[in-house]
Each structure stands twice: as structure tokens, then as C-alpha cells.
Amino acid sequence: MEGLGKELAQHLADFNALLKTDVASYNRLAYELGAPTVFVGAPISPRAVSGR
Numbered sequence: 001m002e003g004l005g006k007e008l009a010q011h012l013a014d015f016n017a018l019l020k021t022d023v024a025s026y027n028r029l030a031y032e033l034g035a036p037t038v039f040v041g042a043p044i045s046p047r048a049v050s051g052r
Contacts, residue, residue, distance in 0.1 A: 008046060016043040 019040050027037040 005046070012044050012046060019043065 020043070023038055023040050030037045
């Protein structure tokens with residue numbers, strides 16, 4: 001299970017980087033062109049599960 005936790009953390013880091021860079025770039029360009037922008041919210045982080 002520890003390996004899955006590390007894999008999840010890496011996927012979330014990649015996803016959050018995409019939100020910070022690619023989506024932000026898209027929104028800047030879309031705003032300049034008068035196109036709809038995308039709201040993505042805060043970065044995602046895993047929560048610890050207790051009792052397992």
C-alpha cells in the first residue's frame with residue numbers, strides 16, 4: 001500500500017502542476033480573446049486515513 005501512496009502523491013503533484021501552469025495559461029489567453037475561462041479551485045492533497 002505504501003507504493004500506492006507514493007504513486008498517488010506523484011499523480012496529484014503532476015495534476016496540481018497542470019492546474020497551476022497549463023490551466024492558468026489557457027485562462028490568460030481565453031480572457032484576452034473574450035472566451036470562457038475555467039475555474040479549477042484549490043490544489044488537491046491526499047488526506048491521511050486513520051484507523052487502518
